Amino acid sequence: MSILSIIIPLYNEESLVEQLLDRVLNAPLSIQKEIIVIDDGSTDHSFQKVAHWQEEHPEVPLKVLRKSNGGKGSAVRLGIAHSTGSIVIIQDADLEYDPGDYQACIAPIQQREVLVVYGSRELGGHNTEKSHFSFYLGGLLITLMTNLLFNAQLTDEPTCYKTFSGNLIRALHFDGNGFEWEPELTAKLLRLGFRIQEVPIRYYPRSIHEGKKIKWRYGIKAMTQLVRVRFCRLRPLQDALSLRYFL
Numbered sequence: 001m002s003i004l005s006i007i008i009p010l011y012n013e014e015s016l017v018e019q020l021l022d023r024v025l026n027a028p029l030s031i032q033k034e035i036i037v038i039d040d041g042s043t044d045h046s047f048q049k050v051a052h053w054q055e056e057h058p059e060v061p062l063k064v065l066r067k068s069n070g071g072k073g074s075a076v077r078l079g080i081a082h083s084t085g086s087i088v089i090i091q092d093a094d095l096e097y098d099p100g101d102y103q104a105c106i107a108p109i110q111q112r113e114v115l116v117v118y119g120s121r122e123l124g125g126h127n128t129e130k131s132h133f134s135f136y137l138g139g140l141l142i143t144l145m146t147n148l149l150f151n152a153q154l155t156d157e158p159t160c161y162k163t164f165s166g167n168l169i170r171a172l173h174f175d176g177n178g179f180e181w182e183p184e185l186t187a188k189l190l191r192l193g194f195r196i197q198e199v200p201i202r203y204y205p206r207s208i209h210e211g212k213k214i215k216w217r218y219g220i221k222a223m224t225q226l227v228r229v230r231f232c233r234l235r236p237l238q239d240a241l242s243l244r245y246f247l
Contacts, residue, residue, distance in 0.1 A: 002031040005085030009075035013093040014044040018053045027099035035062045036079045041069030073181025089163045101201040105163040114197040115168050119161030124200025138219040149230045150190035180221040187229035
């Protein structure tokens with residue numbers, strides 16, 4: 001049976017996490033869901049909120065992992081290691097992204113068109129509200145740099161909704177512990193020759209005052225990662241590089 005593993009790195013989102021889990025649970029999908037929440041050393045009541053939600057939904061296939069604070073990348077990596085799905089998607093624990101877009105993200109992988117899909121906030125023309133200017137500009141610069149370094153045509157590299165063949169993402173090694181894991185992974189996929197297809201998604205940005213955690217320095221780290229991966233020697237995949245295997 002096909003399963004979508006939904007990886008949710010969690011850090012200090014006690015006011016939103018139960019509402020997010022409700023939306024994830026109710027998101028329409030053509031396959032089964034596996035929800036994996038990784039509490040990355042939250043200092044509020046996020047973990048307790050998830051535990052309470054789990055008690056109220058004992059029928060839901062939910063794995064809850066807890067670790068000391070190490071950054072989003074370390075949490076995502078742990079979640080991927082515990083995933084079993086044929087497809088894997090990353091879901092932030094805030095409400096900026098709509099789980100109702102899961103099906104659009106997984107459809108090209110289900111149809112065996114590609115092995116990697118990114119949900120783009122720039123496609124479709126329906127996201128009239130943008131992040132704070134500095135965040136928006138930083139995202140554009142990271143995307144432009146990715147395209148220049150790897151001869152790609154992405155519109156939204158920093159998107160949260162990164163979707164992968166489960167076998168592929170579990171075989172691909174990445175080191176970044178913070179937000180820099182995303183450009184690192186994108187760069188490695190492009191260097192290995194994987195095509196990244198984009199689909200339009202909805203986006204509801206929040207401000208720093210509302211809890212947005214990304215900082216300007218993460219943009220510098222992202223660009224550094226892109227350059228490093230472009231010119232470094234890559235580790236081989238953990239399994240044979242076979243498209244048939246990863247499908």
